Amino acid sequence: MMTIQQRYLELIKSAILNELYPELEAQLLYTVLCAAHQQPVQLDLFWQARTDASLRDAVARAKQYGETIHLRLAPGHVRRDQPDLRNYTEYAHSMVGRRRLDHLQHCVEQILSEGIPGDLLEAGVWRGGCCLLMRAVLAAHDIHDRVVWAADSFAGVPTSSHAMDLAYPLDASVLPVLSVDQATVTDIMRRYGLLDEQIRLLPGWFEQSLPDAGIGQLALLRIDADLYSSTNAVLQALYDKLQPGGWVIIDDYGILPPCRQAVDAFRQQHSISIPLQKIDDHAVAWRKAAP
Ligand SMILES: C[S@@+](CC[C@H](N)C(=O)[O-])C[C@H]1O[C@@H](n2cnc3c(N)ncnc32)[C@H](O)[C@@H]1O
Structure with missing residues (x-):
């Protein structure tokens, strides 16, 4: 079982990398991509972004290794491995x-x-x-x-x-x-x-x-x-x-x-x-x- 010290340090690391609020990161990601593509933010897609598995996965993967997320806004959703960049560190206190x-x-x-x-x-x-x-x-x-x-x-x-x-x-x-x-x-x-x-x-x-x-x-x-x-x-x-x-x-x-x-x-x-x-x-x- 983890000690209270270990639990504290796990929480500190999660806070440093902003791992505690992946829903917000996914929504921010969607919003930034809309802005980058000069497209309006659609409220229904904004709320859907909270549970969008591809967005959440992209954020989580980037946080493992301190990488940049490569994304493109595709019709109705966002895909990975495409030219537009968003640096995952925007909302973290370390980029490592x-x-x-x-x-x-x-x-x-x-x-x-x-x-x-x-x-x-x-x-x-x-x-x-x-x-x-x-x-x-x-x-x-x-x-x-x-x-x-x-x-x-x-x-x-x-x-x-x-x-x-x-x-x-x-x-x-x-x-x-x-x-x-x-x-x-x-x-x-x-x-x-x-x-x-x-x-x-x-x-x-x-x-x-x-x-x-x-x-x-x-x-x-x-x-x-x-x-x-x-x-x-x-x-x-x-x-x-x-x-x-x-x-x-x-x-x-x-x-x-x-x-x-x-x-x-x-x-x-x-x-x-x-x-x-x-x-x-x-x-x-x-x-x-x-x-
Ligand atoms: C990649 S960032 C460090 C990332 C940080 N360790 C983290 O956990 O996210 C590089 C830093 O090095 C600093 N830096 C680079 N060369 C420097 C120098 N010669 N003197 C002082 N600061 C320097 C920059 O100001 C910048 O804050």
């Missing part, structure tokens, strides 16, 4: 999906049960969902001597002039959805009742904010920063602080070549040969070995 949230919880609980020393840090927090889950795990296990660091520009991805990043312009002028200001993130954390002294926000570009932030030992380093330059800046500033047995999680390794190249280059420079564990098509992780 269930698989990666479950894995993150597993890593933090393993760190606690094995006594790996140090704080938990995410670089690239967006709306803050992963930091919220880590803070919730600390709360569920009654841990008061570790903090969660949440590092972000709170202004989106930088414009990078690094050669590896040139083909991937992701800054706020191109992808405004990636730019979430600090007040919005703290407001979300407050709604969960989890904004307290065990969450430390670190605003600024990683290159400037991380080296002198006063971060001590780390037990978990979650990097979700898309670019070569951003991923490399985090690894250079923080990998040495990660304790043996600590986890490194790289969110974009499977889908963003600049991120993968930064990780591969860093691992090669530092002779890190510990195999990468695949979490899903996006993310990988490894545990730092004892020296």
Whole structure:
């Protein structure tokens, strides 16, 4: 039987991914698609959308793996696998999906049960969902001597002039959805009742904010920063602080070549040969070995 702590954490993950109200997501999906096709919303179809299996399935599948939903409005209903896009994350507090949230919880609980020393840090927090889950795990296990660091520009991805990043312009002028200001993130954390002294926000570009932030030992380093330059800046500033047995999680390794190249280059420079564990098509992780 699940403990009350496990039930709490399941509920937190459902809230982060907005899994609790699939009917509303299906209706929103229908409405957005009508707007995209400049078609009027029909009230009967709007209400039918609540129980439309194809809509609900599309939303649920996307939330498993943090994927984009591809849909088209067909006469009278909506179908999958067609050209129009709607990002499933519009109504979620993390874009990482269930698989990666479950894995993150597993890593933090393993760190606690094995006594790996140090704080938990995410670089690239967006709306803050992963930091919220880590803070919730600390709360569920009654841990008061570790903090969660949440590092972000709170202004989106930088414009990078690094050669590896040139083909991937992701800054706020191109992808405004990636730019979430600090007040919005703290407001979300407050709604969960989890904004307290065990969450430390670190605003600024990683290159400037991380080296002198006063971060001590780390037990978990979650990097979700898309670019070569951003991923490399985090690894250079923080990998040495990660304790043996600590986890490194790289969110974009499977889908963003600049991120993968930064990780591969860093691992090669530092002779890190510990195999990468695949979490899903996006993310990988490894545990730092004892020296
Ligand atoms: C894909 S989002 C992170 C998603 C998030 N981890 C989640 O759970 O949904 C990438 C984030 O990295 C941040 N970012 C990327 N490069 C950065 C840099 N060099 N300095 C500061 N923030 C950066 C962006 O502002 C953005 O919030």
